[in-house]
């Protein structure tokens with residue numbers, strides 16, 4: 381059996397977390413980690429039911445050749461790439477997960493200036509693929525949205541390679557079926573999944589999101605560690621209703637409340653997951669409107685001595701605020717999501733060990749080494 385060449389696409393900054401999840405779930409051998417892509421080889425036909433939850437999507441590589449360069453004449457080489465691509469194994473892999481397809485759709489992207497547009501590149505391969513598969517091709521050129529039952533092909537030109545890939549699922553992985561209700565500022569599920577994994581949540585842990593919005597972080601945490609005790613709090617009745625609807629069937633308690641006054645005893649929370657309302661889209665309300673500092677004070681108060689907070693924070697000043705409130709940064713990683721570049725930050729509880737704890741890692745904007753299971757516990 382030849383190993384399938386797979387590519388997990390992700391948002392910028394999560395590459396190492398995706399690679400670690402692929403290895404932890406035993407989905408295959410990671411062969412290359414690059415900008416927004418993790419390449420891995422899966423030998424077996426074993427279809428995995430879910431995951432990797434931290435990736436936006438997973439594709440199987442059908443053909444790879446040199447980048448065609450900037451000239452429009454190079455499009456003929458894309459047609460050749462599609463003509464020579466292995467379609468049988470990728471289509472079989474997709475069918476096992478997504479069932480039969482009704483046609484072909486292509487989404488192309490490239491780095492650098494080109495004398496052609498994305499639709500020229502998409503049509504150059506899409507028409508050939510459809511002809512070879514004996515099916516219809518739906519071009520996006522006229523603003524049409526292809527039916528979800530079409531096989532989803534992806535073409536990337538990165539300056540070195542032209543890569544033609546097929547999505548192995550019917551829908552992009554980042555579109556979660558549970559997310560039936562949304563709120564302004566709701567989190568991209570793969571980012572929430574990455575935060576849940578970095579938090580190293582253990583069975584029996586009490587996990588809190590004090591500004592839970594539509595519940596994304598807690599739902600991803602429940603999927604990752606079903607034996608945790610998960611609690612969400614939000615000031616907005618709409619957010620509470622959205623979180624309860626999205627979390628239906630999961631053991632997540634969601635209540636209405638103000639994060640400036642958390643209904644937990646001191647040291648009563650093992651893990652905090654949160655993207656607080658500090659962004660441009662969502663402003664702090666209630667008691668936090670006048671005094672956002674109270675969020676940090678409460679967070680520090682409820683965090684257990686060996687506790688960990690994994691937070692998505694918009695600016696360096698927010699990291700400084702956490703440190704200023706006595707929390708200890710274990711990892712800081714800048715990511716790029718929805719046009720912003722927030723920081724994914726893991727903070728440990730203040731050191732109350734009398735100096736017996738090992739030295740902390742200094743905050744860094746560089747990626748952590750590959751394959752850490754989480755931010756680590758003291």
Ligand SMILES: C[S@@+](CC[C@H](N)C(=O)[O-])C[C@H]1O[C@@H](n2cnc3c(N)ncnc32)[C@H](O)[C@@H]1O
Pocket residue numbers: 563564565566567568590591592593594595596597613614615616619637638639640654655656657662663664665666667668669
């Ligand atoms: C960025 S959103 C959180 C999004 C959430 N992680 C999700 O995936 O849907 C911030 C949330 O903070 C809530 N919020 C604002 N002020 C609050 C306060 N004082 N106490 C609790 N929640 C508050 C807002 O209602 C909003 O739902």
